[in-house]
Amino acid sequence: MTPDQALSDLKRRGLLRSLRALPDNRGKLEIGGETWLNFSSNDYLDLAHHPALADAATAAVRQLGCSSGGSRLTSGHLTVHAALESALADFTGMETALVFGSGFLTNLGVIPALAGNRAQVFCDRLNHASLIDGALMSGGKWHRYRHNDTAHLETLLSRHPAQEGETRIVVTDSIFSMDGDAAPLAEIFAIARRAGALLVVDESHAIGVLGPAGAGLCAELGMTPDVLTCGMGKAFGSYGGFAACSHALAALIVNRARSFIYSTGLPPACIAASHAALGLFIEHRGALGEGLMDRARHMHALLAAADFAMPPAVASPILPVMVGDNHAALAFADRLAEKRILCGAIRPPTVPPGTARLRLTVTRAHSAADLAAAADAFAAVGRDLGVLQ
Numbered sequence: 001m002t003p004d005q006a007l008s009d010l011k012r013r014g015l016l017r018s019l020r021a022l023p024d025n026r027g028k029l030e031i032g033g034e035t036w037l038n039f040s041s042n043d044y045l046d047l048a049h050h051p052a053l054a055d056a057a058t059a060a061v062r063q064l065g066c067s068s069g070g071s072r073l074t075s076g077h078l079t080v081h082a083a084l085e086s087a088l089a090d091f092t093g094m095e096t097a098l099v100f101g102s103g104f105l106t107n108l109g110v111i112p113a114l115a116g117n118r119a120q121v122f123c124d125r126l127n128h129a130s131l132i133d134g135a136l137m138s139g140g141k142w143h144r145y146r147h148n149d150t151a152h153l154e155t156l157l158s159r160h161p162a163q164e165g166e167t168r169i170v171v172t173d174s175i176f177s178m179d180g181d182a183a184p185l186a187e188i189f190a191i192a193r194r195a196g197a198l199l200v201v202d203e204s205h206a207i208g209v210l211g212p213a214g215a216g217l218c219a220e221l222g223m224t225p226d227v228l229t230c231g232m233g234k235a236f237g238s239y240g241g242f243a244a245c246s247h248a249l250a251a252l253i254v255n256r257a258r259s260f261i262y263s264t265g266l267p268p269a270c271i272a273a274s275h276a277a278l279g280l281f282i283e284h285r286g287a288l289g290e291g292l293m294d295r296a297r298h299m300h301a302l303l304a305a306a307d308f309a310m311p312p313a314v315a316s317p318i319l320p321v322m323v324g325d326n327h328a329a330l331a332f333a334d335r336l337a338e339k340r341i342l343c344g345a346i347r348p349p350t351v352p353p354g355t356a357r358l359r360l361t362v363t364r365a366h367s368a369a370d371l372a373a374a375a376d377a378f379a380a381v382g383r384d385l386g387v388l389q
């Protein structure tokens with residue numbers, strides 16, 4: 001198939017993606033003199049423009065420059081990296097933490113590093129792409145259990161016992177990025193322990209938002225996974241990723257994770273902004289996340305009242321508005337844009353076939369009036385397109 005044929009095939013199936021440059025990335029932004037509401041951003045706590053982050057990043061650039069200048073194992077490991085890692089370890093209640101270039105690179109590095117030469121990886125079917133790619137890159141056998149189906153996980157673990165010298169790893173998101181629901185972490189933790197498997201939990205959509213002082217769902221449950229991973233481009237309002245774990249596993253990761261070893265260390269500005277965000281989580285003792293979750297519950301109620309088939313519970317600020325068909329989801333997003341609302345149409349392979357949706361994220365930039373206006377717009381478009389009867 002030529003590139004042109006491949007592109008027209010994607011278009012025919014409603015799967016073509018393209019870039020659109022925005023002048024700004026706030027939850028509420030100005031485009032050509034008009035105010036738009038942005039419901040596609042993961043800047044949940046509206047920290048990306050917070051003066052504390054901007055000041056910290058600016059000072060870091062002035063003092064340390066724009067790049068770390070090398071891999072962490074050569075000259076790119078600065079005292080600011082070490083300080084952030086120590087603060088992240090304290091915050092998550094883990095022994096230590098390692099900062100990576102992004103959340104994707106964290107998962108891509110950590111899973112193969114734990115896997116070593118021989119492993120079996122057990123993944124939730126709806127795990128984020130970076131966890132799936134990490135499992136694939138590990139070169140081990142991998143098994144996918146039905147979404148949040150702990151009985152299925154247990155069956156797969158008993159069907160595929162560890163062979164001599166083999167590591168088994170259970171991998172799950174704590175909050176699933178496209179559905180916004182939570183994993184049954186306490187059960188998964190118990191199952192992994194019983195099976196003698198390592199447990200990796202991705203807390204990218206939970207840290208800063210959920211748990212004590214925003215320390216995530218594992219902290220809320222008082223459980224310590226073997227490795228907790230997180231991207232810092234979401235509630236942190238910054239960029240980068242980290243893995244928190246024991247000293248022994250961190251040493252293994254530093255020695256084996258290719259995305260850590262063969263990649264330039266995160267620039268000082270990102271480190272400083274992330275550290276400032278962490279300071280705000282701690283200073284507000286979870287109140288930022290609690291306020292956000294109140295708004296998410298309010299938006300969920302508005303959409304349910306408009307007759308959208310919403311998930312029964314609100315576990316996070318991610319609210320999926322299900323459409324089903326790929327073309328219909330694109331049309332929905334286009335019609336929302338006519339009403340000056342940005343909300344991404346999420347289609348396969350990001351979500352399973354037949355479950356295209358609008359992924360609506362509430363952030364602290366949205367007022368009650370913004371939420372009401374958006375819910376009205378969703379209802380009007382839903383009725384016009386026949387998503388609502």
Ligand SMILES: Cc1ncc(COP(=O)(O)O)c(C=O)c1O
Nearest residue numbers: 102103104128177204231232233
């Ligand atoms: C659950 C999850 N893990 C990891 C990532 C990747 O993080 P990053 O954007 O920092 O690469 C994302 C989203 O982007 C995510 O949703």
